[in-house]
Amino acid sequence: MAWFLNFYKCDRCKRRWTDEWSCMCDDECPHCGRRDMTPYNSEELTTLIEQEGNEFIVLWSPETAEHDPDYRELGRFPTREKALEFLSADG
Ligand SMILES: [Zn+2]
Incomplete structure (x- = not known):
């Protein structure tokens, strides 16, 4: 399994964050808690x-x-x- 650094941008508060996962999966916004945000970009690690x-x-x-x-x-x-x-x- 590959490892990815995913780039997210929140729909609600417009802040950005990154997270590392074993896939390009959805994440929860660490700033406002909005769920199921899909990465807009991904780097293979x-x-x-x-x-x-x-x-x-x-x-x-x-x-x-x-x-x-x-x-x-x-x-x-x-x-x-x-x-x-x-x-x-x-x-
Ligand atoms: Zn947010």
């Missing part, structure tokens, strides 16, 4: 790069992840460029 000290860690969310991304570390790189290279080589 199945792989991501995180900086930790001087290293860049490539993380991957396996198909089995459901309630949280359950990220696995694929590798550590000295620069973000190297990490991106690794990801594009993988795809």
Whole structure:
């Protein structure tokens, strides 16, 4: 299962928020409580790069992840460029 960062905008109070889910699912507005808001945009977070000290860690969310991304570390790189290279080589 992929992991998504969903972007929402509330119909009622017009405020925006983001939330991470295992699908593009509806969410409740954290500001006014309006329910069933559908994301207007979504970014896939199945792989991501995180900086930790001087290293860049490539993380991957396996198909089995459901309630949280359950990220696995694929590798550590000295620069973000190297990490991106690794990801594009993988795809
Ligand atoms: Zn709202």
